[in-house]
Amino acid sequence: MALDRTKYLRPEEVDVLLGSTENAAILARARGHRVPPRDHVMLTVALTGGPRASELGNLEVRDLHLGRGTCQLSIRDGKGGKGRTVALPLALKPFLQDYLRWLESVGLSAAPDAPLFPGRTGRPMTRFGIWRRWKAALKAAGLPTDRPLHATRHTAAVKLYRATRDLRLVQKQLGHASVTTTQIYADVLPEDIQAGVDAAWKGSVA
DSSP: OOOOGGGGGOOOHHHHHHHHHHHHHHHHHHHHHHHHHHHHHHHHHHHHHHOOOHHHHBGGGGGOOOTTTEEEEEEOOOGGOOOEEEEEOOGGHHHHHHHHHHHTTTTTTOOSSSSSSOTTTBBBHHHHHHHHHHHHHHHHHHHOOOOTTTTHHHOOOOOOOHOOOHHHHHHHTOSSSSSHHHHHGGGGOOHHHHHHHHHHTTTTTO
């Protein structure tokens, strides 16, 4: 079974999307607006770590761990009530530390039990609210808006599998109960088959 191409973003599309949200965040910070800076961080976390939308909305500040050599999220109540640890790129650590400082600078709480991604009222964002911001980000970036919100999770999984070729690692990151569910990412990239065949026969055929 192959994952439908419309269900995840290619690396160049991720670059376009996050470049667009970053630019919007920079302008918004200068004007004192809260939504674009939050959206940029939230979508960066979604696309690099692959948490489910419900998990993303339930994150609290205390769930972000930025200790020495650490950049992780604690998912306290994932699918089936299970918790897990989600790793984020260490390169994001200064970016996330800056985000926590920014929350306080605009009058939002960075207390341990405060929402990591607060809505306009300061309460946790709903799944529908996150979906709306995802669609708005796609539109602003000039990308197809038919991509589902779950595409953030698929995108993170595809990227991780391509880098590691380790299904067990991807399974643990995503919180799948069975590696059978994760198997879809091993079959998702037909372009890799082409690249492999080309490499295998390079210089051997006319």
